[in-house]
Amino acid sequence: MRPRRKIGIIAGGGLLPRLAADTALEQGTNIFVIVLDGHGDPSDFADVDHAVCRLGAVGTILTKLHAANVEDVCMIGTVRRPSLAQLRPDARALGFIARYGFSGLGDDALLRSVGDILSREGMRIIGVQDIVGGILLNTGPIGDRAPSSEALSDIERGFGVARQLGLADVGQSVVVQQGVVLAVEAIEGTDRLIRRVGDLVFPGRGPILVKACKPQQDNRLDLPTIGSTTLESAVAAGFDGIAAEAGRTLVADIDALRTKADESGLFVYGIDGSKDLKSSAKGRRQ
Amino acid sequence: MRPRRKIGIIAGGGLLPRLAADTALEQGTNIFVIVLDGHGDPSDFADVDHAVCRLGAVGTILTKLHAANVEDVCMIGTVRRPSLAQLRPDARALGFIARYGFSGLGDDALLRSVGDILSREGMRIIGVQDIVGGILLNTGPIGDRAPSSEALSDIERGFGVARQLGLADVGQSVVVQQGVVLAVEAIEGTDRLIRRVGDLVFPGRGPILVKACKPQQDNRLDLPTIGSTTLESAVAAGFDGIAAEAGRTLVADIDALRTKADESGLFVYGIDGSKDLKSSAKGRRQ
Numbered sequence: 001m002r003p004r005r006k007i008g009i010i011a012g013g014g015l016l017p018r019l020a021a022d023t024a025l026e027q028g029t030n031i032f033v034i035v036l037d038g039h040g041d042p043s044d045f046a047d048v049d050h051a052v053c054r055l056g057a058v059g060t061i062l063t064k065l066h067a068a069n070v071e072d073v074c075m076i077g078t079v080r081r082p083s084l085a086q087l088r089p090d091a092r093a094l095g096f097i098a099r100y101g102f103s104g105l106g107d108d109a110l111l112r113s114v115g116d117i118l119s120r121e122g123m124r125i126i127g128v129q130d131i132v133g134g135i136l137l138n139t140g141p142i143g144d145r146a147p148s149s150e151a152l153s154d155i156e157r158g159f160g161v162a163r164q165l166g167l168a169d170v171g172q173s174v175v176v177q178q179g180v181v182l183a184v185e186a187i188e189g190t191d192r193l194i195r196r197v198g199d200l201v202f203p204g205r206g207p208i209l210v211k212a213c214k215p216q217q218d219n220r221l222d223l224p225t226i227g228s229t230t231l232e233s234a235v236a237a238g239f240d241g242i243a244a245e246a247g248r249t250l251v252a253d254i255d256a257l258r259t260k261a262d263e264s265g266l267f268v269y270g271i272d273g274s275k276d277l278k279s280s281a282k283g284r285r286q
Numbered sequence: 287m288r289p290r291r292k293i294g295i296i297a298g299g300g301l302l303p304r305l306a307a308d309t310a311l312e313q314g315t316n317i318f319v320i321v322l323d324g325h326g327d328p329s330d331f332a333d334v335d336h337a338v339c340r341l342g343a344v345g346t347i348l349t350k351l352h353a354a355n356v357e358d359v360c361m362i363g364t365v366r367r368p369s370l371a372q373l374r375p376d377a378r379a380l381g382f383i384a385r386y387g388f389s390g391l392g393d394d395a396l397l398r399s400v401g402d403i404l405s406r407e408g409m410r411i412i413g414v415q416d417i418v419g420g421i422l423l424n425t426g427p428i429g430d431r432a433p434s435s436e437a438l439s440d441i442e443r444g445f446g447v448a449r450q451l452g453l454a455d456v457g458q459s460v461v462v463q464q465g466v467v468l469a470v471e472a473i474e475g476t477d478r479l480i481r482r483v484g485d486l487v488f489p490g491r492g493p494i495l496v497k498a499c500k501p502q503q504d505n506r507l508d509l510p511t512i513g514s515t516t517l518e519s520a521v522a523a524g525f526d527g528i529a530a531e532a533g534r535t536l537v538a539d540i541d542a543l544r545t546k547a548d549e550s551g552l553f554v555y556g557i558d559g560s561k562d563l564k565s566s567a568k569g570r571r572q
Contacts, residue, residue: 161454168450170460170467181456184470188486196482200474 006030007131008070008123010061011040012077015252016128016225018044020076023132032068034061039079055079059092062121073118075221076128080187112218127220128250137226139246142254142268143261147241151208151267154179155243158210159271166214172224175239177207194233206240212273213248225250226268228260235264246270292316293417294356294409296347297326298363301538302414302511304330306362309418318354320347325365341365345378348407359404361507362414366473398504413506414536423512425532428540428554429547433527437494437553440465441529444496445557452500458510461525463493480519492526498559499534511536512554514546521550532556 007024011017011033017040024031025048033050035042042052049068053061065073087093115125129135141147147155158176161184165171171185175197182200185193194209201207211224226244234242249270251257261268293310297303297319303326310317311334319336321328328338335354339347351359373379401411415421427433433441444462447470451457457471461483468486471479480495487493497510512530520528535556537543547554 161456164450164454165470168447168467170447170470174456174472181454181472183474184451184456184472186460186467186470188469188482196474 006032006068006070006072007126008065008068008073009033010073010075011035011045012075012079013039013041014078014225015227016250017077019135019252020074020128020131021045021048027131029131032065032070034064036077036079040077054088056087056089056093058117059090062092062117065118065123066121070123072126073123074126074128074131075114078189080189112221115218115221125218125220127223129223130220134254135250135252136223137244137246137249137251137270139270139272142270143258145241145261145265145267147208147243147267147269150178150205151241154208155210155269155271157181158208158243159212159245159273162210162212163215166212166217169214169216172214173209173211175207175209177202178205182207190230191233194230194237194239198237201238206238208240209234209242210271211242211244211249212271213245217248219248223248223250225252226257227252228256231257231260231264231266231268234266239266241267241269243267243269243271245273248273292318292354292356292358293412294351294354294359295319296359296361297321297331298361298365299325299327300364300511301513302536303363305538306360306414306417307331307334313417315417318351318356320350322363322365326363340374342373342375342379344403345376348378348403351404351409352407356409358412359409360412360414360417361400364475366475398507401504401507411504411506413509415509416506420540421536421538422509423530423532423535423537423556425556425558428556429544431527431547431551431553433494433529433553433555436464436491437526440494441496441555441557443467444494444529445498445531445559448496448498449501452498452503455500455502458500459495459497461493461495463488464491468493476516477519480516480523480525484523487524492524494526495520495528496557497528497530497535498557499531503534505534509534509536511538512543513538514542517543517546517550517552517554520552525552527553527555529553529555529557531559534559 007029009017009020009031021031021033031048033045033048035045035050035052037052037054051064118125154176157179158174161181162172162174173185173190173193174181175183183193183197197207213224224244226242226249257268293315295303295306295317307317307319317334319331319334321331321336321338323338323340337350404411440462443465444460447467448460451470459471459476459479460467461469469479469483483493499510510530512528512535543554
C-alpha cells in the first residue's frame with residue numbers, strides 16, 4: 001500500500017468507521033473524519049480530527065474535506081437513506097439532485113453519484129478494504145460447521161434472488177428456508193429482516209440468511225457487511241446459518257465471528273459467486 | 287362462454303372461491319368444491335357439493351375430482367405455501383415432488399406443476415376470470431383520484447422492481463415512497479407487507495403499493511388480487527395509493543373498492559404493463 005498523505009473518512013454507523021480510522025492511524029496515515037449527523041456517532045471520534053455534517057450538506061462536506069487536504073476518501077458505515085425532505089439538501093446537494101435526480105435512484109446509484117462528485121473535486125474514492133487488510137470474507141465455511149447439501153441448495157436459491165434484487169438496486173439480503181424465499185430486504189436493514197422472519201419460519205431445517213453484492217456495485221462503496229450482531233440476531237431467530245459473497249462482503253472481526261459461530265452451532269459461509277455452489281462446497285476453512 | 291358440465295373449484299382462503307361458486311351456479315353450471323384444509327373455510331361451502339382435503343393429499347383430490355366428473359378446474363383463493371413437513375405429501379404428491387423437486391420451486395413453478403398434473407389427468411385449468419366476468423382490473427384510475435406525476439414515477443419504479451422479483455418467482459408486491467423502495471414482499475402476504483412498512487415511512491408524500499404479475503405467470507393461476515381489505519390496510523398505514531397491473535389483477539368487488547377509494551382519498555390505479563406510464567396516465571376512469 002503506498003503511503004498516503006491524508007485519508008478522509010465519511011462515517012456512518014457501526015464499528016467499521018472507527019476500525020478504519022484506527023487502522024489508518026496505526027499505519028501512520030493522517031485522517032480527517034466527517035461524522036454523518038444522525039448516522040455516525042461523534043463520540044467515537046472525539047480523539048481524532050473530525051467534523052459533524054448533515055448528509056444533505058454536500059457543500060460543507062466538500063469544503064471541509066478540501067480544507068483538511070484530503071486526497072483519498074473512504075465512505076463507510078451504515079446510512080439509513082433519507083427522504084428528500086429529511087435530507088434538507090444544500091445548494092451543492094440540490095445541484096447534484098438536479099443532475100442525477102433523486103426519485104428512483106437506488107442506494108447504489110446514489111452512492112456512485114456521490115463518488116462521481118468527489119472524483120470531480122479531485123478526490124479518489126477508496127474502499128475500507130484498501131485501509132484495513134483481511135476484512136473481506138473468504139470462500140468456504142468460517143469455523144467448524146459447514147452447510148449441508150440441502151443448505152447449499154437454499155444458499156444457491158437465495159443468492160440468485162439476492163442478485164436479481166441487486167440488479168433492481170433494492171436490497172442485498174434474502175432469507176431462504178427449505179427452498180422457500182421467506183423474506184426479502186428493502187430498506188429495513190438486515191437485523192430487522194431477520195427479526196421479522198420469526199413468525200414466518202416453518203418447522204424443520206431452519207432458515208438461512210443470504211447476502212449478495214449487487215452485481216453492478218462499486219466494490220469501494222457500501223459492500224454488504226456481516227458481523228457478530230448479524231449472527232446474534234440469526235441465532236435468536238432460529239436460523240441455521242449465514243452465507244454471503246466471498247471477496248465482496250466485509251467482516252469487521254473475523255475471529256469474534258468464528259468464535260460465535262462455533263459457540264452457536266450456526267454455519268457462516270463465503271459464497272464463491274463465480275462457481276456452482278455444490279462443487280465449491282469443499283472450500284477451505286477460514 | 288360455452289356451457290360446462292361441471293367445474294371443480296379448488297378453494298383456498300378469501301372471498302373469491304365463494305364468488306366463483308356463486309357465479310357458476312347462477313350460470314347454471316354444476317360445481318364440485320375441494321376446500322383446502324387450513325386454507326379455505328368449509329363453512330363457506332356447506333350448501334354445495336364439496337369435500338375437504340389436505341393440500342398434500344393429491345391422490346385424494348384427483349380421485350374426488352374424477353368421481354365428481356369434473357372437466358374444468360379452477361384453483362382460486364389464498365394458499366399459504368407449506369414446508370415439505372407441513373405438506374405431509376401422499377404417494378401422488380411424493381411422485382410429483384420426485385418429478386419436479388420441492389426445494390427451490392417458487393409459487394409460480396409449483397402452481398404450473400400442479401396445473402400440469404391436472405392436465406395429464408384430462409382436466410383443463412381455467413382462471414376465475416373465465417367464470418366471473420368483469421373481475422380483472424382495467425387500465426387507469428378507479429374512482430375520483432388519479433396519481434400525480436410524482437406518484438406515476440414511483441409506480442414505474444415499483445413496477446420494474448416487482449417484475450424483477452417476479453422473474454425470480456418471489457413476491458408480487460413492493461412499496462415505494464418518494465423514489466425509494468421501502469419494502470418488498472416474499473411469503474408474508476400483502477397485508478403484512480403494508481403493516482410492516484408503518485415505521486419505515488418518511489414524512490411527506492406517502493407510500494404506494496405496487497403489484498405486478500410475474501411476467502412468466504400463467505394467467506389462469508394465482509393472479510394478484512386487490513380488494514377492500516388491501517385498501518383498508520393501505521389507508522391505516524398512511525399510503526397515498528395502490529397500483530396494480532391491468533388485465534392481470536383480480537378485483538372481487540370493484541364497486542366496493544371504488545367507494546372505499548373515494549371515501550379515503552387514496553388512488554387505485556390500473557397499470558398498462560405494455561406502455562410508458564406517464565403517457566398512459568390519461569387512461570379512462572373505471
